[in-house]
Structure formats: C-alpha cells, structure tokens
Amino acid sequence: MIYLTEMVKQKGGKPLLHGITWHIQSGEKWLVYGMNGAGKSTLLNIITAYDFATQGDICLFGMTPGQEGYSAQCVREQIGYVSGSLRDRFAEGEIVRDVVLSGIYKSIGVYQTPSDEDIKLAKDILERFGMSHFEDMYFGHLSTGEQQRVLLARALVTRPRLLILDEPCNGLDYVGREQLLDMLMNMHDDYQDMAVIYVTHFVEEVTADFTHALILKQGAVHAIGAIEDTLTSAQLTELFSMPVQLQYQQGRYQLIRRSKGF
Structure with missing residues (x-):
C-alpha cells in the first residue's frame, strides 16, 4: 500500500x-x-x-x-483525512450534510449539484455513526467534538484505503476526545x-x-x-532525554515523569 x-x-x-x-x-x-x-x-x-x-x-x-x-x-482519492486545523476551514453556516458531501468531491464546500447517489452516501455514513440528527444542522452550531465526528464521517464517506x-x-x-476515540474503535x-x-x-x-x-x-x-x-518506557525515555514511565491499564496508556531516584 x-x-x-x-x-x-x-x-x-x-x-x-x-x-x-x-x-x-x-x-x-x-x-x-x-x-x-x-x-x-x-x-x-x-x-x-x-x-x-x-x-x-x-x-x-x-x-x-x-x-x-x-x-x-x-x-x-485513496486517502481520508481528519485534523484539528481542517475543522476551521469550514464555514459556520455550512450544513452538516454538505460537509460530508464535500468528502466525496475532495473539496472544502460543495460547488456542484450532488447526485442522489452521493446524497445517499452522506446520509448513510451519518446514520452509521449515529449522527443522522445532525444532518440539517449548521456545522458551526455543533460542539467541537461533534464537528470532529462529522469530519470523520466526511473522511470515511468514500471508504478510503x-x-x-x-x-x-x-x-x-x-x-x-473520548467520544471520538470510541467512534474510531x-x-x-x-x-x-x-x-x-x-x-x-x-x-x-x-x-x-x-x-x-x-x-x-x-x-x-x-x-x-x-x-x-x-x-x-525505555524508548520514550531515550526520545525525551528525560526519565519517564509508560503505564498501560485497561487498554490505555499514561505517561508519567519519573524522579531520578525512581
């Protein structure tokens, strides 16, 4: 790949x-x-x-x-992309469905008349992730976490490799954060x-x-x-040139700075 x-x-x-x-x-x-x-x-x-x-x-x-x-x-065309900075590129008055549709066209905003098939793809991905109730809302009216979940749906609408x-x-x-991580899992x-x-x-x-x-x-x-x-812990201690301890519990990591006498 x-x-x-x-x-x-x-x-x-x-x-x-x-x-x-x-x-x-x-x-x-x-x-x-x-x-x-x-x-x-x-x-x-x-x-x-x-x-x-x-x-x-x-x-x-x-x-x-x-x-x-x-x-x-x-x-x-093979790649879906989500970032914190991408969120700021969409207009607050843009409809959520159009934000997802823009993932099909690889654009910021929609500048063409969507086909019925494209609209169905956008609706289906929102429904798949339990976000159908966002469909006709303004992107700018959502919380930051909700916006990021919409952008994830946008990235996945074309089933990228x-x-x-x-x-x-x-x-x-x-x-x-936890809602987005749960959605990803x-x-x-x-x-x-x-x-x-x-x-x-x-x-x-x-x-x-x-x-x-x-x-x-x-x-x-x-x-x-x-x-x-x-x-x-050993790799990150070397990376940071600082003694750290990496803990793993219940499927999640936590990084702790160690004292020299640890």
Missing part, C-alpha cells in the same frame, strides 16, 4: 527527513509520535502527494512519483482493510486497537515496529 525506503527530504540544503523506511499494509493502525520538529508534518505531506522526496524509493498505492501512471489526485488522523483530538475536551468491523495513520503528541489517545508505531526524532526513525515493542 505505502512503501517508503531510505527516503530523504531536504529543503534549502537542510535535511528534514533522512533514511526513512516505512511500509504500511492494509488493516494496520499506526501511531506516529515525536516531538515538535521531528518531521511528522513533512512525512504526511509526502504520503498525501502535496510534497515530494529528495531521494529514496516511494510507492503510494502502487504508483511511483515521476513514473508513468502516477497522479497526485489519484493518490489523494488509508485514513490519516492528524492530531484529531486537538482542541477537544475530555468528553469530546467501533468503526473497525466496517473498515477492517483500511490502514490508519494516527498522529498525536499524547499517548493517552492511543487505544487498544493500534497495531504499530513509528517514533520520529529529528527527522529520523527513532523506533518502528509492533506497538508493544516500540511504545515503551
């Missing part, structure tokens, strides 16, 4: 990413974790075909940049073949259904692999 091998990205002679080898298969759910400036956004921009690598081998959904048959638009969640809980209160049965990339600064958002983790540090892979082998 997604194959990055010894990928390098430079800008103005400065290395932003170097030596990135990362393979994503159908059905995997990846945590992407790292401090500010680690290269997470640059990496996502390359995967979504909004930027290009300086060197290395890249294959996105069977397409190789620069070779015959490659199309940035075709790459993006890859779902990217870029800090989706940013700006949410506790209830909104509960959708698994309907989207078993879809791969997921989840970017966050907070391990508390990592739920029991994650399968793998990629930890970035200063533009390079710090750790990669099965999440139980990668997201550990």
Whole structure:
C-alpha cells in the first residue's frame, strides 16, 4: 500500500527527513509520535502527494512519483483525512450534510449539484455513526467534538484505503476526545482493510486497537515496529532525554515523569 525506503527530504540544503523506511499494509493502525520538529508534518505531506522526496524509493498505492501512471489526485482519492486545523476551514453556516458531501468531491464546500447517489452516501455514513440528527444542522452550531465526528464521517464517506488522523483530538475536551476515540474503535468491523495513520503528541489517545508505531526524532526513525515493542518506557525515555514511565491499564496508556531516584 505505502512503501517508503531510505527516503530523504531536504529543503534549502537542510535535511528534514533522512533514511526513512516505512511500509504500511492494509488493516494496520499506526501511531506516529515525536516531538515538535521531528518531521511528522513533512512525512504526511509526502504520503498525501502535496510534497515530494529528495531521494529514496516511494510507492503510494502502487504508483511511483515521476513514473508513468502516477497522479497526485489519484493518490489523494485513496486517502481520508481528519485534523484539528481542517475543522476551521469550514464555514459556520455550512450544513452538516454538505460537509460530508464535500468528502466525496475532495473539496472544502460543495460547488456542484450532488447526485442522489452521493446524497445517499452522506446520509448513510451519518446514520452509521449515529449522527443522522445532525444532518440539517449548521456545522458551526455543533460542539467541537461533534464537528470532529462529522469530519470523520466526511473522511470515511468514500471508504478510503488509508485514513490519516492528524492530531484529531486537538482542541477537544475530555468528553469530546473520548467520544471520538470510541467512534474510531467501533468503526473497525466496517473498515477492517483500511490502514490508519494516527498522529498525536499524547499517548493517552492511543487505544487498544493500534497495531504499530513509528517514533520520529529529528527527522529520523527513532523506533518502528509492533506497538508493544516500540511504545515503551525505555524508548520514550531515550526520545525525551528525560526519565519517564509508560503505564498501560485497561487498554490505555499514561505517561508519567519519573524522579531520578525512581
């Protein structure tokens, strides 16, 4: 599905990413974790075909940049995308159904007359996630958590092969965060073949259904692999250069700073 091998990205002679080898298969759910400036956004921009690598081998959904048959638009058609910043791009007076419809057209807003089939897709996804009562409401009248759940429905309406969640809980209160995380976990049965990339600064958002983790540090892979082998106290202590203890209880993580004498 997604194959990055010894990928390098430079800008103005400065290395932003170097030596990135990362393979994503159908059905995997990846945590992407790292401090500010680690290269997470640059990496996502390359995967979504909004930027290009300086060197290395890249294959996105069977397409190789620069070779015959490659199309940035075709790459993006395979991807659903949710972020905290995306929420701010929609007008407050936009109808929720139209926000979901815009996911079909890969646009911000709807600029064409939707077909009956497209309207049915939007209605069905809202019903699937128990949000039919939002359909005719103004997007701006919803709570931040409700808006983010609508954007998740928008991302999933075309049944993408890859779902990217870029800090989706940013700006949410506790209830909104937990409702969104529950929604993400509960959708698994309907989207078993879809791969997921989840970017966050907070391990508390990592739920029991994650399968793998990629930890970035200063533009390079710090750790990669099965999440139980990668997201550990030892790895995070080394990442932060600070002693931390990662606790795991009832399917959720908590990060605690240790004293030197711990």
